[in-house]
Amino acid sequence: MRGEGPGTVGKAIALLGLFDESRLSISIAEAALATGMPRATTYRLLEQLVAAGLLTKRGVDGGRATRYGPGLRLLELGRLAARSLDPDGVIREAMERLRDRCGESVQFVVASGDAAIYAHVVPPRAPIHLYVGWGRRAPLYAGASTRLLLAWQPEAVVRRVLEGPLVAYTPHTPTDPGHLRALLAEIRRTGYAISFGELVEHTAEMAAPVVDGQGVVGALSLAGFEERYRDPAIAAGLKAELLAAAEEVSRRLGYRGPWPYVEPGSVAPPEGRGGPAGAGEEGGSDALGAAIGRP
Amino acid sequence: MRGEGPGTVGKAIALLGLFDESRLSISIAEAALATGMPRATTYRLLEQLVAAGLLTKRGVDGGRATRYGPGLRLLELGRLAARSLDPDGVIREAMERLRDRCGESVQFVVASGDAAIYAHVVPPRAPIHLYVGWGRRAPLYAGASTRLLLAWQPEAVVRRVLEGPLVAYTPHTPTDPGHLRALLAEIRRTGYAISFGELVEHTAEMAAPVVDGQGVVGALSLAGFEERYRDPAIAAGLKAELLAAAEEVSRRLGYRGPWPYVEPGSVAPPEGRGGPAGAGEEGGSDALGAAIGRP
């Protein structure tokens, strides 16, 4: 597509992008200001989105102060988006087993554009625990699972992320591009990532890639309070469980090749093929690849 | 709005509605057939949705068989929709406490159009349990929480639901309109609902309304295997816990009035006002009302 057509629906959808964790509703005036569209246009578009169910409207009787917010239809659609990442529940099942064996919070994280999104989350059974909400967005450079995804993103993405503003969420967030490059290389070499307190203090995360016949589709991760991950014996156990689970899922998704999943060249390739990825003969539909928009 | 304008964005969004629990991806031809739009138009619209991130595309190198599926952006937006139902986590916290005290699955269900949607779900800690997925849609006439919502819907909705096809998911699904009317009256009289195996055999559900200053905003429910709910002693305990939790949440949301929440007329109204609902002086934003699209 050339010149990026004007696109009426694009404008409408841009309105959906105005919502945020900290802005759960907007007024027409706010929306018009934020998008630069005239009020009348904004009004009509918002109204159409309400009619379609993507937005809900709360009109204070007659007067001003009518506000628009994300509609329940989006919740339904979001569910379908999550399901299409794991239509057969293979990932989900493995995550629950992993949770039961480790007692930690388990996440399945995928890359979406230049960010990461927590697609599936399985909280531990412990009464007090971290809660990572599904559907939440996170930067690709901070945290084990997200950085692990970054390690296998196209160079263009890596560059954009490393050039973009690198916010230090805590004193332990790595923000030096050179350092991050080294961490990415390490991840590609070992097929594994760990982080301490990069997004939230006193927490830790451990991640391994989930791979299908075509490449990395997401990251499986354990997260919890820092202490357990500092203990070498416990950490080794968690790592073994995590890698085993990630491998199991990957194999079921059609991956054939060495494990841990490492950068081609770091180890001898499996056999005839050039890379570590087999053809994925598995007849099943490549829904996961479709869901993450892999070309 | 008169004559229901044609609406370009409406058509685009209609494409999103083609997805389903059993249809997680579509081709251009399928979409064109399902919507009745010409292929060229369908193609352009789908492509715009992909550009906006609401859809993901998987193009098999060059040839045919490109398929579109719900995009991760929808997952993010869905999260925001869920959050705007409970911006301060009041409901969620109460649900987790209820789960811990009852050991059952806890749901917060809201009405959306002529259906119900599971907005929040908190699974029990037991290794084997029912799992009701968030974002799932359910009919309003079957099941305790959904029927409880129906009990306080406008008459127009009730009529549409009762006239519409009433599918019997199990032999215990109530499908007689007269019987359903009686059940609804009972719910309005007692402020409480229970069901046995109406959607899935050998399961039961128990529900109570969540009310704010303006009216019923959702249903809080317990669900699990039938046995516990058949035992009178256990069932009484569960009911007490559920009603207490629903009342607590309702009070925090600004409800003032008698409890259980019953139809005006069944009991004496609180005081000066006509109905059971107070003005909800609570300064907090009425985000919940906004989220469910209450006028």
Added chain:
DNA sequence: ACACTTGTTTCATTATTTGAACCATATATT
């Protein structure tokens, strides 16, 4: 009482959407 903001409608102008036809390519059928 005044100025200001907000939601909503109108309407002539304009530009975007439209959709039949067409192309290229891959699979199924003969």
Added chain:
DNA sequence: AATATATGGTTCAAATAATGAAACAAGTGT
């Protein structure tokens, strides 16, 4: 092999649908 029939993708004149300035109505703050 050759043909037929799908598919995804593109083109272009016609016309439809989006546009936005202005005006209206109704509320709020000063």
